[in-house]
Amino acid sequence: MIPARRPVAQPIRWQQLWREAVTNALELLDLLGLSAHAESLLADGDAGFPTRVPRGFIARMRHGDPRDPLLLQVLPRAAEALDVPGFSDDAVGDLAARSTSGVLRKYHGRALLIATGSCAVNCRYCFRRHFPYAEETAAAGHWQAALTSIAADTSISEVILSGGDPLSLGTAKLAELGAGLARIPHVRRLRIHSRLPIVLPERIDEEFCSWLTDLPLQKVMVVHANHGNEIDAAVSAACARLRECGASLLNQSVLLRGVNDNAPVLARLSERLFAAGVLPYYLHLLDRVRGAAHFEVDAACGRRLIEELRACLPGYLVPRLVREIAGASSKIPLETAPMMAPDGRIE
Ligand SMILES: *Cc1c(COP(=O)(O)O)cnc(C)c1O
Numbered sequence: 001m002i003p004a005r006r007p008v009a010q011p012i013r014w015q016q017l018w019r020e021a022v023t024n025a026l027e028l029l030d031l032l033g034l035s036a037h038a039e040s041l042l043a044d045g046d047a048g049f050p051t052r053v054p055r056g057f058i059a060r061m062r063h064g065d066p067r068d069p070l071l072l073q074v075l076p077r078a079a080e081a082l083d084v085p086g087f088s089d090d091a092v093g094d095l096a097a098r099s100t101s102g103v104l105r106k107y108h109g110r111a112l113l114i115a116t117g118s119c120a121v122n123c124r125y126c127f128r129r130h131f132p133y134a135e136e137t138a139a140a141g142h143w144q145a146a147l148t149s150i151a152a153d154t155s156i157s158e159v160i161l162s163g164g165d166p167l168s169l170g171t172a173k174l175a176e177l178g179a180g181l182a183r184i185p186h187v188r189r190l191r192i193h194s195r196l197p198i199v200l201p202e203r204i205d206e207e208f209c210s211w212l213t214d215l216p217l218q219k220v221m222v223v224h225a226n227h228g229n230e231i232d233a234a235v236s237a238a239c240a241r242l243r244e245c246g247a248s249l250l251n252q253s254v255l256l257r258g259v260n261d262n263a264p265v266l267a268r269l270s271e272r273l274f275a276a277g278v279l280p281y282y283l284h285l286l287d288r289v290r291g292a293a294h295f296e297v298d299a300a301c302g303r304r305l306i307e308e309l310r311a312c313l314p315g316y317l318v319p320r321l322v323r324e325i326a327g328a329s330s331k332i333p334l335e336t337a338p339m340m341a342p343d344g345r346i347e
């Protein structure tokens with residue numbers, strides 16, 4: 001029998017790369033030459049949140065380094081089992097704001113659509129580890145209920161696709177939604193929150209780009225990278241394609257202990273993002289979800305880091321430090337203290 005081969009010139013489809021993701025923590029350690037550390041690094045189980053990492057993301061990790069900042073984001077560690085007071089299953093109050101159509105209405109002018117519960121990568125710090133919305137997404141209801149509720153509220157000018165990761169849906173599915181939104185006169189902008197351009201940049205393929213280009217709405221893509229090492233040539237190329245589609249590109253990060261809680265690392269992230277055509281937008285304090293306490297960096301340390309960034313970067317490369325509080329009318333900015341001039345004036 002002739003073994004099946006991939007045709008040489010065909011790019012590998014993103015769906016295949018998605019399926020080939022590593023879903024076993026021991027295999028992940030083995031690929032990085034870290035098998036010997038399995039006992040000290042790993043949790044007994046996955047705490048109900050499976051391991052999942054695309055191979056292209058693993059390729060950006062340093063071989064043989066148990067403290068690699070990309071690895072720490074995806075490795076199920078023993079500390080996840082700790083029950084720490086203040087860390088709960090619904091840290092951002094989304095369970096209360098949720099409607100059955102998959103639409104979250106927390107902030108004025110914007111409607112956030114839980115498009116899908118799936119992600120290409122399972123980030124250990126994510127609130128999603130406890131969010132039981134797999135079956136209640138907007139896509140599952142074929143969008144109709146979601147579109148109807150957005151059409152009924154003329155204060156909504158921007159629709160945000162979130163999840164999970166909305167780009168885990170096929171382009172045909174997104175096109176169905178885009179067509180529905182484009183028919184609603186008060187909707188002017190489509191914003192997509194996705195980590196896929198970072199963890200699986202092949203997702204930004206020709207089919208997706210031609211859909212996005214033709215979509216008659218303003219487009220904003222908010223990607224999610226936490227460390228400069230996440231941005232390689234394939235990611236930069238995906239970002240360039242997105243900009244060619246007319247999308248404005250922003251990044252949100254989460255401040256994570258051991259991953260990006262120092263100023264040089266955050267400064268390099270901002271520089272690498274900008275080189276790829278992406279502006280830093282938010283730096284989030286961790287949502288206090290059960291199992292993620294070992295990632296927490298306190299607000300005072302966050303403020304100090306932002307001041308250090310201000311001292312070394314142009315203002316547009318300094319992200320806004322924010323925290324999400326259930327019931328608030330926006331993300332809450334954590335203002336840093338004004339700097340005192342030597343003569344005591346506030347500058
Ligand atoms: C974060 C968020 C938004 C967007 O907030 P911006 O400050 O505009 O980025 C909208 N809706 C919900 C439910 C959110 O959590």
Ligand code: SF4
Pocket residue numbers: 118119120121122123126127128163164165195224
């Ligand atoms: S929603 Fe975002 S942060 Fe959470 S697991 Fe998915 S990609 Fe990671």
